[in-house]
Amino acid sequence: MLSQNEFINRLSWENKRQNNLIIFGLKKTTSQGFKRFK
Structure with a gap:
């Protein structure tokens, strides 16, 4: 059993x-999305 702490x-963590x-x-994903839109 782990202690509460x-x-x-x-x-x-x-x-x-x-x-x-x-x-x-x-x-x-946003950097890939921006590349697609350009």
Whole structure:
């Protein structure tokens, strides 16, 4: 069993990782989208 602190730390780390992936994906798709529109 994880302690509550470890659990919270792991959750926040997962959230940061997912946010980074989402932001990275958005940046990639928007730059590709702009190229298409030009």
